[in-house]
Amino acid sequence: xxxxxxxxxxxxxxxxxxxxxxxxxxxxxxxxxxxxxxxxxxxxxxxxxxxxxxxxxxxxxxxxxxxxxxxxxxxxxxxxxxxxxxxxxxxxxxxxxxxxxxxxxxxxxxxxxxxxxxxxxxxxxxxxxxxxxxxxxxxxxxxxxxxxxxxxxxxxxxxxxxxxxxxxxxxxxxxxxxxxxxxxxxxxxxxxxxxxxxxxxxxxxxxxxxxxxxxxxxxxxxxxxxxxxxxxxxxxxxxxxxxxxxxxxxxxxxxxxxxxxxxxxxxxxxxxxxxxxx
Numbered sequence: 001x002x003x004x005x006x007x008x009x010x011x012x013x014x015x016x017x018x019x020x021x022x023x024x025x026x027x028x029x030x031x032x033x034x035x036x037x038x039x040x041x042x043x044x045x046x047x048x049x050x051x052x053x054x055x056x057x058x059x060x061x062x063x064x065x066x067x068x069x070x071x072x073x074x075x076x077x078x079x080x081x082x083x084x085x086x087x088x089x090x091x092x093x094x095x096x097x098x099x100x101x102x103x104x105x106x107x108x109x110x111x112x113x114x115x116x117x118x119x120x121x122x123x124x125x126x127x128x129x130x131x132x133x134x135x136x137x138x139x140x141x142x143x144x145x146x147x148x149x150x151x152x153x154x155x156x157x158x159x160x161x162x163x164x165x166x167x168x169x170x171x172x173x174x175x176x177x178x179x180x181x182x183x184x185x186x187x188x189x190x191x192x193x194x195x196x197x198x199x200x201x202x203x204x205x206x207x208x209x210x211x212x213x214x215x216x217x218x219x220x221x222x223x224x225x226x227x228x229x230x231x232x233x234x235x236x237x238x239x240x241x242x243x244x245x246x247x248x249x250x251x252x253x254x255x256x257x258x259x260x261x262x263x264x265x266x267x268x269x270x271x272x273x274x275x276x277x278x
Contacts, residue, residue, distance in 0.1 A: 007131060008122045010102050011071040028081040028128075029193045031073060032094035036190045038067035039098040043274065053274045059105055071102060071125060079128040079165065087193040088167060089142070089200075093177045096137045097188050099125055100181045104272065112270045113181045120148075120180070130162050134180075141165050142174050149228045172232040172242065173200035175225050176207040183269040184223065205246045211266070212243060214251040219264040221252075227265045 046058035058064050074095065082088045103123040104113065113119045120134040132141075133155075139148040140155035145166040147154050156163040177200060179188035186207045191199055211223045226239060233239040240256055247253045255261050 005118055005122060007124050007133065008103070008107070008116070009124045009126060009131060010099065010106055011068075011074060011125045028077050028079065029087040029091045031070070031077055032091035032098075033190055033192060035067065035070040035074070035098045036094035038063070038070050039101050040188065040190065042067050043101060048277055051275070052277045054277050055105060055108075064105065067098070067102070071098065074128070075126045077128040079130075084193070085167065085169075086196045089171065089174070090191040090193040090196045092137050092141050093174065093191045095125065095127065095132075096134060096142075097177075097179045099123060099134060099137070100179060104181055104274075109181075109272065110276055112272060114270055130165075132162070136162065138174075138178060142167060142170075142178075143229075143232065144168065144170050146170065146231075170232050170235060171200065172229065172236050173204045175229055175232070176200070176203040179273070181273060183271050183273050185273055188273075201246075208243060208246045209248050212247055212252050214255050215264060217262075217264075218255065219262040220255050221264045221266050224265045224268045226263075 042058055042061055042063035043053065045061060045063045046054045048054060082091055100113070100123075103109070103116070103119070107116055107123075109115050116122070120138075122133060124131050124133040124136075126132075135148055136155045139146055140162060145154050145156045145163060156166065176186045177189075177191060179185045186203060189199070189203075207223075211221075213221050215221050220243075222243075226233065226243075230239055233242045236242060240261065244253065244256055247256065
């Protein structure tokens with residue numbers, strides 16, 4: 001397959017020096033934070049007064065050059081240094097979000113990531129000796145090597161060494177932290193290992209209260225994220241209990257408390273979240 005549609009590796013333009021033996025352990029999660037902070041800083045610096053992004057200016061800016069260099073440094077990240085569930089969550093969320101933005105900028109995307117064939121399967125970084133696509137990070141690592149929505153296949157096969165990177169449990173709150181570049185995605189930020197639980201709780205609460213409502217037919221309207229990944233929410237105790245955990249008092253919450261609430265999944269808007277200048 002890759003002979004016809006080869007992977008797109010965005011941080012392999014040169015080989016940085018290998019890390020020294022004296023490099024302190026426990027710093028790999030900080031690489032993810034630094035990368036995402038640099039990427040968002042460059043994005044903010046290229047914003048115009050009306051909130052659009054001057055991608056041409058962004059692509060040639062010193063701020064973006066620092067983000068690209070941080071991405072290249074991931075080639076020699078020591079993934080074994082990611083000690084604990086929180087550090088691994090924060091690292092991979094940050095890298096995923098930075099990789100999406102990197103692809104939008106580097107590939108000159110103007111309307112939607114779907115301008116690039118098989119975007120999520122092909123766009124990749126080299127990380128700690130592995131090639132990791134967006135699908136590999138989301139479905140292989142963060143979702144514990146569960147099947148992607150389409151095609152419904154697991155990213156890592158039985159003999160794939162990357163399977164050791166998969167988290168042993170799925171935290172459905174990741175779906176409110178991952179930003180795929182679209183208008184319907186949750187807001188993007190920098191996630192920190194020491195505060196990841198509070199940050200994910202806040203992300204879930206904000207997204208649910210901004211998107212869940214009751215329509216005129218008495219149906220609870222939800223993002224398609226809840227449909228695509230319903231199994232993740234069911235494994236965490238059920239979709240309805242999850243929504244009730246975060247949803248503020250109001251008509252939608254009262255409808256969810258009924259014995260059998262009806263749902264309507266809203267259309268997903270794939271237009272770029274950060275609109276380019278003309």
